[in-house]
Amino acid sequence: MxxxxxxxxxxxxxxxxxxxxxxxxxxxxxxxxTDPDVIALRVERVRAEVDRLCWTGIGLGLAFTMANVQHFAAGDAAAWSLPWLTAWLLDPTVSLVLLAILRAEQVTARWQVRTGPWVRCAKWLALTATYVMNTWSSYATGSLAGVVLHSVPPLLVFAAAEAVTDLRDKLTQAATVAGRVHEPPKPRTLFADYLADARAAWTPGVTINPAWIRKVTSCSRGLSSKLAAALSAEVQEERS
Missing domain, CATH: 1.20.5 (Single alpha-helices involved in coiled-coils or other helix-helix interfaces)
Structure with missing residues (x-):
């Protein structure tokens, strides 16, 4: 009511x-x-969501390639034999190196720090090795369907590995730009304010000149001459 x-x-x-x-x-x-902190919080939430989705996709893609790489490495070895079991180590070896690089790039991209050429070289080498080992059997047998099937996951992982770094970098830029755009403008210092600062800093015996004015007020070179003249006139008036 x-x-x-x-x-x-x-x-x-x-x-x-x-x-x-x-x-x-x-x-x-x-x-x-429009508060910069609120905008930064929203960007961080989007960044976390993007990271979760990309890591999930990359993890699933690498898991799909594991069986193909094992089959490629095992060859004609009998199931559960030592060569057959050892073949399961090949894909994790390459995938762990790739994941380590991507994890490091996740931090460097967050703070917009560029990595060296060897980092990208190692990443491309790991992705290329994964692609070749996944599609070799299909190329050898001439199966175009197999080539397409086994090409999609490695290529998608490759594209995601490159895209996620750029996305993190751009999200950081978005937060920085948003904070700069919505930052409150600094109040303009007036002539009277500069003059008041100079008047407060002056003591008898100090020579009033543009250089001294710039030192005590941090004003521009063009304004310092006018301030020196105005302060000198005030001092002469007080003396007379």
Missing amino acids: IRRREGVAAAGQPPVRRLAREAAEAAEVRSYQ
Whole structure:
């Protein structure tokens, strides 16, 4: 009953007051939405979601290639023999190196630190080796369907490994740019403010010149001459 009366009272407000209240509420909401910390938090949430999806896709792609690589490495070895069991180690060897590089790039891209050429070379070598070992049997038998089937996961992992680094870098840039755009502008220092600072710093016996003005106020070179002249005039007036 009380809420209903409040709603009726709000509906009965003059249009100007109602619009003013709505404008104030909208301004408050916008101030929070455009706050650099809020924007950075949203970007971090998106970054975490992108990382989870990409890591899931890369993990599933590498898991799919494991059986193909084992079959390639085992060859005609009998099942559960020592060569057959050892063949299962080949794909994890390559995949672990690849995952280590991607994990390191996840941190470097977060802080926009560029890695050296050997990092990319190792990543491409691991991805190329995975692709060749997955598709070799299909190429050898002339099975185009097999080539396509076994090409999709390694190529997708390759593309995702390159794309996820750029995405992290761009998300960091987005947070930085958003914070810079919505940063409140610094108030402009007026001539009177500079003059007041110079007046407070001056003591009898100090020579008033543009160089001294720039030292105590950090003003521009062009403004320092005017400030020196104005302060000198004040000092002469006080003396007279």
